Every structure is written in structure tokens, then in C-alpha cells.
Amino acid sequence: MTTSQQTQTPALPIEEKTVADYLRDNPEFFQNNASLLATLQIPHAVGPAISLVEHQVKVLRDQNSQLKRKLMDLVHVARDNNRLNERMHQLTLGLIKAHSLEDLLDTLRENLLGEFKADTVIMRVAGMSEVQTRECGVDAYDPDASELQHFETFLKGSRPQCGRFKAEQLQYLFGDQAQAIESVALIPLGHHCKHGLLAIGSQEASRFHPGMGTLFLTHLGELMDLLLGEHVETPATAG
Numbered sequence: 636m637t638t639s640q641q642t643q644t645p646a647l648p649i650e651e652k653t654v655a656d657y658l659r660d661n662p663e664f665f666q667n668n669a670s671l672l673a674t675l676q677i678p679h680a681v682g683p684a685i686s687l688v689e690h691q692v693k694v695l696r697d698q699n700s701q702l703k704r705k706l707m708d709l710v711h712v713a714r715d716n717n718r719l720n721e722r723m724h725q726l727t728l729g730l731i732k733a734h735s736l737e738d739l740l741d742t743l744r745e746n747l748l749g750e751f752k753a754d755t756v757i758m759r760v761a762g763m764s765e766v767q768t769r770e771c772g773v774d775a776y777d778p779d780a781s782e783l784q785h786f787e788t789f790l791k792g793s794r795p796q797c798g799r800f801k802a803e804q805l806q807y808l809f810g811d812q813a814q815a816i817e818s819v820a821l822i823p824l825g826h827h828c829k830h831g832l833l834a835i836g837s838q839e840a841s842r843f844h845p846g847m848g849t850l851f852l853t854h855l856g857e858l859m860d861l862l863l864g865e866h867v868e869t870p871a872t873a874g
Contacts, residue, residue: 722750723851727858736763736866740771743859747835755812755836761829762867776831782807789821790828795852796821797843808834818843822852825860830867833859 658664665671726746733739740758747753759776760768768775785804789796797820805813808821816836820843824830833856837843 719851730862737771739862740773753835754838755809755816757808757834760831793823793826795849797847798845809836820852822856824856824863830860830863
């Protein structure tokens with residue numbers, strides 16, 4: 636048997652990784668082989684195959700569309716933040732200008748219901764007499780109330796909490812309105828709720844959720860804590 640008649644060992648196929656590594660390390664390959672670039676065909680999931688150039692153009696167009704969508708999302712977020720900052724600024728000015736406890740609490744409630752589109756606003760304030768709570772349209776806050784056992788995490792953290800609340804929590808916060816409330820933003824008024832708490836209720840389940848930012852709520856709670864200290868004497872500050 637001659638050498639030409641001998642069965643030749645087939646060459647091993649080049650691994651895809653080797654090809655990919657080579658092309659990545661030699662970006663000028665297709666520039667030096669422009670004719671090859673135009674003739675390569677890329678299988679397409681639907682429809683006929685397309686050339687490599689067409690495929691690259693499509694990929695770039697898709698990436699451009701994604702970047703445009705992300706940019707528009709950022710623009711919308713920036714606009715929403717600007718509007719929120721302006722409303723917060725106006726609310727702050729209104730609260731500072733309040734000359735009485737009743738005026739202070741009315742201003743807060745009216746702004747949250749009007750400018751911030753809350754469905755329900757409930758305040759439980761410590762250190763107020765029965766007459767004061769009735770005149771101001773708020774509820775009394777008793778730090779020793781048995782219902783507060785349902786808010787252990789909230790009280791320990793002293794940070795705003797947002798999301799869906801349990802039935803017993805909603806009942807304590809909203810009373811007869813509890814069944815209509817689907818999501819809540821709960822704000823401590825002072826460290827460990829020294830001056831009480833503020834509950835903002837919504838009939839939309841997605842309005843307040845655990846993943847939302849709480850910087851605005853934190854600032855509002857701190858501001859109200861400071862202003863309430865000028866009008867209400869709590870057990871912690873009495874004497």
C-alpha cells in the first residue's frame with residue numbers, strides 16, 4: 636500500500652474558544668479580510684440568515700435602543716425627584732410657619748392628602764390631652780399600649796417602614812378604615828417614637844413597598860419630631 640493510499644488522520648476541529656480568543660486578541664482581522672466579513676452568514680432564529688455586518692448593525696441598534704430606554708428612565712426619575720423635592724420644600728415651609736399645634740398637624744395632614752396624594756393620614760401623638768387630640772384630629776400615642784407588640788421591629792429600628800401590613804397592625808393604625816388600606820408608610824416621630832408615629836395609608840398595594848427609598852420619609856419624621864417638641868411635652872422630656 637502506497638503512502639497516498641493510506642488513510643490520513645483527520646485534523647482535529649478548532650475549538651470555538653480558540654477562535655473567539657484569536658478574534659478578540661486580533662481586532663484587525665476583519666479589517667484585513669473585509670471580503671470575508673461581507674460573506675459570513677449568521678443563522679437567525681426566525682427568517683433567513685444574515686451577514687455578519689448586518690448582524691453587528693442589528694446588535695448595535697438593539698444596544699442603542701436599550702441605552703435610550705435607560706436614559707429616559709433616568710430622566711423620568713430625575714423629574715420625579717425634582718417634583719418631590721419641591722413639594723417637600725413647600726411642606727417644610729408650611730410646617731415651620733405653623734403657629735399652633737393644631738395648625739401644625741392640620742398643615743401636615745392637608746399636604747399629605749393633597750400634594751402627596753395619600754388616601755389616609757393617621758397621627759398618634761404622645762403627651763397630648765384628650766381635649767388636644769380631639770381638637771387636632773389625631774389619636775393619642777401610649778408607649779405602653781399592648782397593640783405595640785405587633786410593631787416590635789419598627790420600634791427597635793426607629794426607621795420608616797413601608798409595605799403591606801398585618802391585619803392587627805392596620806387595625807391599630809387605621810381603625811375603621813383598616814380594610815381599605817392595602818399599603819402603608821409608617822414613620823416614627825422621634826427616636827423610638829418619642830413623640831408618636833405617623834401612618835400614611837394607600838388603597839393601592841404597590842404604592843408603598845419595602846424596596847422604595849425612605850429618605851423623604853426619614854426627613855419628614857425628623858422634622859415633625861423637632862416641631863412637636865416645641866408644642867408637646869412628652870414623658871421623656873417632662874420635669
